[in-house]
Amino acid sequence: MSALFEPYTLRDVTIPNRVWMPPMCQYSAADEGPSVGAPHDWHFAHYAARATGGTGLIIVEATAVSPEARISPYDLGMWNDTQVEAFRRITRFLTAQGTVPAIQLAHAGRKASTDRPWKGGAPVGPDAYGWQSLAPSALPFDDRHPVPTELTVAEIQEIVGQFADAARRALAAGFEIVEIHGAHGYLINEFLSPHSNHRTDAYGGSYENRTRFALEVVDAVREIWPDDKPLFFRVSATDWLEADGWTADDTVRFAGELHRHGVDLLDVSTGGNASGVRIPVGPGYQVPFAARVKSETSLPVAAVGLITDAEQAEKILANGEADAVLLGRELLRNPSFARLAARELGGDVHVPDQYHRSV
DSSP states (O other): OOGGGSOEEETTEEESOSEEEOOOOOOOSBSSSTTBTOOOHHHHHHHHHHHHTTOSEEEEEEEESSGGGOSSTTOOBOSSHHHHHHHHHHHHHHHHTTOEEEEEEEOOGGGOSBOOGGGTOOBOOGGGTOOOOEESSSOOSSTTSOOOEEOOHHHHHHHHHHHHHHHHHHHHTTOSEEEEEEOTTSHHHHHHOTTTOOOOSTTSSSHHHHTHHHHHHHHHHHHHSOTTSOEEEEEESOOOOSSSSOOHHHHHHHHHHHHHTTOOEEEEEOOOSSTTOOOOOOTTTTHHHHHHHHHHSSSOEEEESSOOSHHHHHHHHHTTSOSEEEOSHHHHHOTTHHHHHHHHHTOOOOOOGGGGGGO
16 A cells, blocks of 8 residues: 555544645635635635645644734634634534544744735734734734744743643544644744743743743643544754754654653644745755654654655655645645556545546
């Protein structure tokens, strides 16, 4: 059997294949009114298309744990029951297609309150439904972003509680897996890295202090999330800085701690926490970071980063570099990637009855 189409079980959840969709923000939720942060027809059509295409696991885009946690005013949220009910429509359909529904819970930190990327992505103020951003330290992401407000210890603990509350709502919304967003320069990543965390209290300075907030979030979510359901964590394995940044060595060390705290899989990405860095982008450029975690720890990993064809994905799994692959841009281009890859590799994938003429 093709490695790409072997089922994969974590705790009591079996994912039918290793073709997974990573979280990719759509910046398409309403920015005002009672449906702020709730998914609507665009989100349903977007995720439903990839489910009918045979994708084994779909991780819904970064979903904010509070209004201030959004990257933009147009992000999804999981802070009220109106949002929960809207998400149920999506999870019901994904489950009916045999796809496992997952969701990434996030806080944007100092990179919050920005416009849609296709409108430039610049920070927005109150006149455009914007707000004051928050961070471990009063350090802006770059010269375009405003100086964020440094969080107090009480505010840090409030955010830990917001992640737990969002996990409770995600369960009510029908999700089988929760992923905590600890990557790409957003709040948890900002705490982890000495580049963005200049605190001198219990949440800054040493490696142990800088990882404290992330582990408190993991513990709070794991306490809410049922024992039979998996918990993922997304990490930026490196800041791509020559000094004073989060490194691959830190990631390997942290992976072991995450596993001990109840995380079931590490979703390994890179970058996003420092502006102006040079990243050697190319096919599979982030896979070696996942491979290292897999080889040096007992925590399962998923690889991401310009994985674009079936043979490439199959090779990553066959070589033992990862336990699953996450295809972002390729699934945007081709919602039926899994079905076509199964035909190419001789694998088996769910095909809706209505689409059997395509087999």
